[in-house]
Amino acid sequence: MPSPAFHVPDSVEDVVALLAADPTARPLGGGTDLIVQMRSGRLVPGSVVDFKRIAGMTGVRHEGDAFVIGAATPCTALKADAALAAAWPGVVEAANLIGSVQVRNRATMAGNLCNASPAADSVPALVAAGATCVVAGPSGKREVPVQDIPVAPGKTSLAPGEFVVEICLPAKPAGGGDAYLRSTPRTEMDIAVVGAGVSLVLDADGTCTSARVALGAVGPTVVLVEEAGKALVGTKLDDDALAAMSQAVQAASNPIDDKRGSVSYRKAMAGVLARRAVLVAATRAGAKA
Amino acid sequence: MNAPEQMKQFRHVGTRPVRPDGVDKVTGRALYSPDFKAPGMLWGAILRSPHPHARIIAIDTRQAEALAGVKAVATGRDLPTLESLVMHVGEGASDIVDVSHNCLALDKVLYEGHAVAAVAATSPEIAREALALIEVEYEELPFVLGVEEALAEGAPILHDNVFTKGVDPKPDKPSNAAMRVEMGGGDVEGALASAAATVTGRYSLEPVHQGYIEPHACVASWNGDGQAQIWTSSQGHFSVRALTASVLAMPQADIRVTPLEIGGGFGGKTTIYLEPVAMVLSKKSGRPVRLAMTREEVFRATGPAPGAVIDVRLGAAADGTLVAADVEFLYHSGAYTANDAGAGVSSAIGHYRIANTRVVGVEVLCNRPAAKAYRAPGAPQVNFAVESAMDELAGKLGIDPLELRLKNAVVEGDPQTTGLPWGRIGYVECLEAAKAHPHWSAPLGPNQGRGIAGGYWGNYGGPSTVNVSVAEDGTVTVATGSPDIGGSRASMAIMAAEVLDIPYERVRAVVADTASIGVSMVTGGSRTTFATGMATVQAAEEVKRILCERAARIWGVAADQVEWRSGEVTCLDGEKQGQVMSAAAIAGRSFHSGGPIAAVAALSAKGWLPGFGVHICDTEVDPETGHVKIVRYTAIQDVGIAIHPDYVEGQIQGGAAQGIGWALNEAYIYSKDGKLDNAGFLDYRMPVASDLPMIEAVLVEVPNPSHPYGVKGVGEVPIVPPLAAVANAIHAAAGVRLRDLPMAPDRVYAALHPEG
C-alpha cells in the first residue's frame, strides 16, 4: 500500500496545479477530518496538498466592516478577533463548538465546509449569515455562496483543481444578530443531531426586517429554510410567528434515522432549536440595535 | 477533602502523599502496554470476522504467507486441542476451551470481530496488507443479539454442547440459557398478595464497555528452549500466565509475564485476548511479536458488561416494611458463558431485610463479544431495577425514599441471602450521612429533581504475595504481585511505613513480574488494598521482628530486651539501655550478622467485608429536548478506613462518573446485520468532563475489624447506585419513570411527549 505524496506548496497557483494534476488529491487544512478518514481507510488520496504555508491563508482580514477569513485559519483563532466575535457571534460560537480545544486548534471552517458533512457545525451559521467563499481553480477565482459548496454527504460542487481560499462575512447590518445552537447527547465531542443557525435584523421598534434560518443534520446538506425566514419578517417575533417559523423548519426537515437520532426526534429538535436560536439572535440584535 | 479528621491514631494511614508512579505518568514516561518494544520485534495483526455468526469452512493463508515481510501466519488450528476445564482466575470463572476459541476461532465465529487468523510481519503495514490476502470461506448462520430473542423457540443456538447449568434435572436440549442461578425463600406470592403496596416493572439495559483508555496490547517472545516472556498490562499478570499457559498446554513456570503500567481495566483486563496468539506467532517466526488492538477492535472484540432485561416486583406493609421481593433477570452473556448472573443474584436485594424473596438470574448466550467483568460485575444492572422500584414504592406509600431505605436497611447480624449474618457493614451509617448532608435538603431550581439510590458490592480477599526487603541503607522495597490500577503502590507504601514507623518516602512499592514474586490474584473484586495490604502489613511486621532480633544480636542482649520505637530499635537492657539502632545501621551490617533482611507474606486473605454506598443526584431535565443535566452529585460510601483518601475519593468519583455514563448515553448500537455500529468513542458516548459536575465523595469510615488498618474494598461499590440515582432524579424532575437505559435525550423526550 503506497503512502500518498505530500506537498507543501507556497502559492495558490501551485495548489491548483497539484490538485488539477491528480483527481484523487486532497487539500489539507487542519486535517481533523482528512487524516481521520485516511487512517480508517475510508479515503485513499494519491496525494495530500497542505496549503497552510501560503502567505495570507491563515488569519482574519478586515475589509471595512466586512471580514475575510483565510481558509487555513483554525477555529480557535476566530475567537481572538474581537471585531469578528462582536459582529458574528453565532458563527464564531458555531466554529468553536467543533470537537474539543485540541481539535479546534487545528480545525478550520473551510475544512468543515468542504468535508461536506450534513452535520457540520459552522456551516448553518455561515449560511444564515449570508457568507460566501472565494474558490481558486484552473480558470481563476470565483465567489460562491457558502450553501452552494456542499451538494451531498461528502461531496462538494468544487471542480477538479479547485479549492476554497477564503470565507467572506459581510458587515453586520444595523440591528442585526445571529446565533447557532446544536443538539448533541453530550456537551462536547459530539456530532450535531440537529443544528440551527439564525441571522436576523430588527428595526428600531423591534420588528424583524430580514431573517435567515439554516439547519444542519436534517437533510443531505445544510438547508436554508426560506419559509422560516419569511415567517419572521414583519413580525415582532411573537409566539405565533415563532410557531409558524418552527413549523416551516419542521416541514423543511428531511432527516435520516440513524444511530445519532431518529427522524421524529430530529424534526422535533429542529423546531425547538430554531426557535431558541431566533430568541438568542433577537436578544443580540436588540442589545446592539 | 471530605475525609473525616483522623483521630491521631495513625501516622501515615489517612494521609495523602504523592503516588510513586505519579511523575512518570504525568510526564509521559510511564511505559504502558502499547509502548513496549523488543529488539527484532515483529508486528502482528488479527483478521476478524465480518459476520456475527458463521461456520468457518476453510481458511487459505497461502497468499499471505507468500507476501514479502510476512514471517508467520496463525489460525485456530495452531492452538492445541484442550479438554474443558473451568479456571477461576479473574473475576469469575472461564472454561479454558472458550478462552482459547475466543483468542482464535476454531470452527465457528460467534460475533462480528471474532478473531479468525493472525499474521506477524516486519512492519504494521505489511501485516495489514497480509490480512487482506487471507481468504476465509464462511457459511453464514442466523444470528441473535437480544436476550429474549435468544431464548425464543427456534432461536439460533450458539453452542450445541451448552445445556443450562443450575437446572435440575439437566435439560435434554442445548440452549442459549447458559446458566441459571436462584436464591431466596419464604412465600413471595402470598406476601405480595397481602402487601399494602406493590410495584411491578420491567427494566432493560444495553451492554456497555469498560472504556479503559489503553487498548489491549502485548509483546510475546517464545524461545527455542520452550521458555517465554510476555510483556503486557493487565489486572493480573499471574492470570495472564495461567490462562496463556493453559491455552498453550505448557508449564506456567516457562512463561514469565512482566507487568507494564496499565491504562485502566475496570474488570475488562482480567482475561486474555492476544497473548496466546502472539506466542504462537513468536514460536513460528522465532522472533518477539507484538499485538495491539485498535480502539475499534477493543469495541468489537473485548468484553462489554452484559445488558439485561429485568423484572422486579416489590411489596411493603403500610408502614414501609418490605415484605416481598421477586426479581428475575436475563443477562447478555455474549458468545461464551459469562459469570455475572451469580453476582447479580447475590447483590440484588441483600441491602434490605425482606422475609420473602425470590431472585433468579439467567446468563444468555448471544452473538455479541463475550461479556466480561466491569466494576462490580453484575450488580449495577439489577440494582438499577431494584432501586428504581424502591423509589416507586416510596411514592406509592407516601414515604420519603431515604426513610424507606433506612427503615429496611440491613445491619450487622441481619441474615444475608446466604443465611450467614452480615458483618460490620455500614449501610445505615451511609444513609444517615446522606440525610445529614446539606445536599439532601438543598433547594432545587425549575425542572430539577433529586434522586437517591443505595447499593453494595461484596468485595473480596484472596491470594496475594508480598516481599518486603530492606536495602543496605535502611530504605524499604515492597514488591507485590498486584497490578496498581487505583494507586495501590502508594497505599502499600503507606501501610508498610505505618508498620515500620518510618517516612513514606523511605518505602518504595513496585509491581513485580511473575518470576519475581509469588502468585497473586488479579487486581479486581476491590481486593488489592485489603488483601495485598494485609500481606504487606504481615511482611512488614516480620521485617520489623527481624530488625529487632538482629539489633539484639548485635548488642548481645536477649531478644525481648529490645523494642521498636519511632522507626528504630531501642535497647531496654543493662548498660546499653536507651541506645538506639536504626534500620540503616542494622541493614548495613546485615551481610555479616544473619544475612539480608527480607520477609515474604503469602496469604489468602479472609475477613473481607462488603462496601455500601448511597448516592444523591440532582438532575435538570429540559422539557423541550429531553436533555438531562447532572447539576449536583454526592456519593457517600462506607470505605472501612481510607488508607490514602485521595485515591479512595478518586475511585468513588470515577465509579460514579462511569455509572452516570451508563445511565445517560452509553450503549452498544447494532445495525440490522448484526454489526456494531458505534465502535469508537465518538458514538459510544462516555461522559466528557463538561457533562459532569464535581462529584463530591463523602467517606464514611466503619472500620473492618478483620484488617489491621480497617480496610474495606472501595473500587466497585460506586458504580452500583448511580443508574437508579439518575433515573430517580429524572423522575423527580420531570415526572417520567424511565425503565430502559440509556436515558439519552431522545428517550427522555419520547417519555415526555408520548403523543410523538
Ligand SMILES: Cc1cc2nc3c(=O)[nH]c(=O)nc-3n(C[C@H](O)[C@H](O)[C@H](O)COP(=O)(O)OP(=O)(O)OC[C@H]3O[C@@H](n4cnc5c(N)ncnc54)[C@H](O)[C@@H]3O)c2cc1C
Ligand atoms: C474528535 C473530533 C471531533 C469533531 N467534532 C466535530 C464537531 O463537533 N462538529 C463538526 O462540525 N465537526 C467536527 N469534527 C470534524 C472536523 O473537525 C471539522 O469538520 C473541521 O472543521 C474540519 O476542518 P479541517 O481544517 O481539519 O479539515 P481537513 O480535515 O483538513 O479537511 C476536511 C476536508 O475538506 C477538504 N478541504 C480542507 N480544506 C479545504 C479547502 N480550503 N478547500 C477545499 N477543500 C478543503 C479536505 O481535503 C478534506 O476532504 C470533529 C473531528 C474530530 C476528529
